Amino acid sequence: MMRAQEAGRRTARREAPEIREPKAEDRNLVLLQRLRRQRVERYEQERMRAKAEWRRQRMALRDLKQRRREAQREAKEYWQRAREEFIGMTITSGQYRRAKTIYERMKEIAAQRYLDCQEAVAHCRLRRSGYFAACLQLQQAQRQHEKLEMFRQELRQRQQKGDD
Numbered sequence: 443m444m445r446a447q448e449a450g451r452r453t454a455r456r457e458a459p460e461i462r463e464p465k466a467e468d469r470n471l472v473l474l475q476r477l478r479r480q481r482v483e484r485y486e487q488e489r490m491r492a493k494a495e496w497r498r499q500r501m502a503l504r505d506l507k508q509r510r511r512e513a514q515r516e517a518k519e520y521w522q523r524a525r526e527e528f529i530g531m532t533i534t535s536g537q538y539r540r541a542k543t544i545y546e547r548m549k550e551i552a553a554q555r556y557l558d559c560q561e562a563v564a565h566c567r568l569r570r571s572g573y574f575a576a577c578l579q580l581q582q583a584q585r586q587h588e589k590l591e592m593f594r595q596e597l598r599q600r601q602q603k604g605d606d
Contacts, residue, residue, distance in 0.1 A: 465601075471594055478587045485583050489576040496569035503562040510555035517548035 524541035527533045533541070 471590075471597070475587070475590055475594060478583070478590055482580065482583045482587050485576065485580040489573070489580050492569070492573040492576040496566070496573045499562070499566045499569045503559065503566050506555065506559045506562050510552060510559055513548065513552040513555050517545060517552055520548060521545040 520541070524533070524538060524545065528535075528538040528541075
């Protein structure tokens with residue numbers, strides 16, 4: 443009879459309550475967030491490259507403008523000297539004509555440098571638009587990343603409320 447009572451005790455034991463096992467966190471959102479972060483970093487690098495390229499282009503434009511100004515100044519000074527020498531009767535008319543052709547050549551060089559400057563301005567504007575496009579792209583990627591982070595936090599809060 444003892445065995446029967448022991449056997450009864452075994453069956454009379456209470457079962458352990460069912461405890462919900464914690465759900466495994468969905469890794470897809472974490473992976474998506476990591477991809478978005480990498481995209482933001484890549485866009486930041488592209489923006490920095492575009493900015494450096496734009497800056498380099500502006501420096502080149504600045505140098506071209508300076509060379510153009512110097513060429514114009516040299517031509518003007520050369521012509522003024524030649525005229526003063528001719529008026530002062532220190533050079534002949536043949537030397538004066540030669541000085542005039544040299545001055546015309548110097549003016550053409552200055553005009554060509556002006557055209558080079560205009561071309562450089564166009565390139566500079568393209569680089570500028572590329573930089574601002576990269577800034578906009580980065581800004582949009584950062585917003586998407588922030589939205590994803592807010593969504594992830596909201597999901598965590600809901601899971602915690604559901605667990606409580």
